[in-house]
Amino acid sequence: MTAEKTTSSDTFPSHAQVVIIGGGVIGTNIAYHLAHLGVRDVVLLEAHRLTAGTTWHAAGLVTSAGMVDETAMFMARYTRDFYEKLEAETGIATGFRPIGHISTATTPQRLEALRRDCAFLHGFGVEHREISREEVKALWPLANVDDVLAGFFNEQEGRIDPVDVTMSLAKGARMKGARIIEGVRVNGITQANGRVTGVLTDRGPIAAETIVNAAGMWGREVGRMAGVDVALQAAEHYYIITERVEGVDRDLPIIEDPDLYGYYRPEGDGLLVGLFEPVAAPWQLDEIPRDFAFG
Ligand SMILES: Cc1cc2nc3c(=O)[nH]c(=O)nc-3n(C[C@H](O)[C@H](O)[C@H](O)COP(=O)(O)OP(=O)(O)OC[C@H]3O[C@@H](n4cnc5c(N)ncnc54)[C@H](O)[C@@H]3O)c2cc1C
Structure with missing residues (x-):
């Protein structure tokens, strides 16, 4: 899907709130x-x-697993509910599919930690429940559950398509x-009396009362334009997408094994296998x- 274009040289804004x-x-x-919220004069570059x-x-996982402070948990739940209903407003699907999410525990320490997380989430009405090894196997027949002590299942959460959501x-x-x-591209941020006054772009300046740094892994560079140190370093994170795997059903839940730092979900006829590195390599230090x- 391509984005709707709104650019034309004669309408480039000179001011935005x-x-x-x-x-x-x-x-x-x-x-x-x-x-x-009613802010009328918003420009995104x-x-x-x-x-x-x-x-x-x-990978498009939308889950409250591991969100064990109130703000993160609220954001995860809000996001899930919001993406479920956004299509009705905009006519553009978000790809939200509540296929469910399972976390497995394979050590007593993890079991204790996930039980605590589960109790925390329950306290806020999140339907997250402990399931047995046999139930994990029934939900995910391809999994080797020999070392699984228990699973924790949320059947309302799942996945989105990140491009469609955007x-x-x-x-x-x-x-x-x-x-x-x-x-x-924003190349500079202007300031006067300790406040931002606008941005300098390759199509001219835009005066602005407020500037939001939503530049992701470029956030440190953008912060620097305003003399602000943003403590942010990109790190490598991988997933692989397999070819066809016999027995994969597109409605299989996401399954996450935190002790092996892995997450797995169906992707077409195969699997997407993601790896949360315990010590991720930094990427592009300078x-x-x-x-x-699109790299
Ligand atoms: C392999 C992988 C899998 C992931 N899986 C998940 C997942 O399952 N669930 C999940 O929640 N998250 C996941 N993430 C994390 C998620 O991708 C990021 O948190 C999210 O995309 C960050 O979005 P963003 O808008 O902050 O940054 P970005 O998407 O990077 O957007 C920043 C934008 O700023 C633009 N920009 C930068 N500098 C300037 C400038 N000077 N002027 C104008 N524009 C500029 C860039 O071109 C870019 O488009 C995953 C990440 C990776 C790498």
């Missing part, structure tokens, strides 16, 4: 929510095309008056390349 830098899932979410940063290749958010933001302009897009 809020300028958002970055058109990934975060920038478009902020544009959507500001527009829905994206250097390449929407989703070009890290958003396009996210396009849906962008449409919803535009419907409320936000402007989303692709192919425009600067994230400016021209890195």
Whole structure:
């Protein structure tokens, strides 16, 4: 799906109440929510095309597993419910599918930790329940459950398509008056009296009262434009997509084995196997390349 274009040389804005830098899932979410809160003059600038940063290749897991502080848990639950209903408003599907999410425990320590997480989530009404090894096997027949002590299952959560979500958010933001302009890079941030006054772009300056840094892994570079240190370092994270695997059903839940740092979900006829490295390698220590897009 390609993004709707709103750029034309004669309509490039000279002023905005809020300028958002970055058109990934975060920038478009902020544009959507500001527009829905009644902020009328929102401009989002994206250097390449929407989703070009890290958003396009996210695995699309939407889960509250591991979100064991109140804010993170609220965000996870809000996001799930929001993506489920966004299509009705914008007409663009988000790819949300509540296929369910299982975390497995293979050590007594993990079992204790996941039980505590489960109790925490219950306290906020999240339907997360402990299931037996046999139930894990019944839900995920391909899994070797010999070392599984128990599973923790949430059947309301699942996956989205990150590109579709971003396009849906962008449409919803535009419907409320936000402007989303692709192919425009912010090269500098102007300031006076300790406050931001606008951005400098390769298509000219835009005066702005508020600037939002939603530049993802470029956030450190964008912060530097305003003299702000953003403590952010990109790190490598991988998933692989297999060829066809006999017995994979597209409705299998996501299954996560935190002791092996792995997550698995159906992808077509095969599997997407993601790896949460315990010690991830940093990527591009000096600067994230400016021209890195859809990489
Ligand atoms: C392999 C992998 C799998 C993942 N799986 C999941 C998952 O299952 N679930 C989950 O929730 N998260 C997942 N993530 C994390 C998720 O992808 C990121 O948290 C998310 O995409 C970050 O979005 P963002 O909008 O902050 O950044 P980005 O998508 O990177 O967007 C930032 C944008 O800013 C633009 N930009 C940068 N500098 C400028 C500038 N100067 N001017 C204008 N524009 C600029 C860039 O071009 C880019 O498009 C995964 C990540 C990876 C790498």
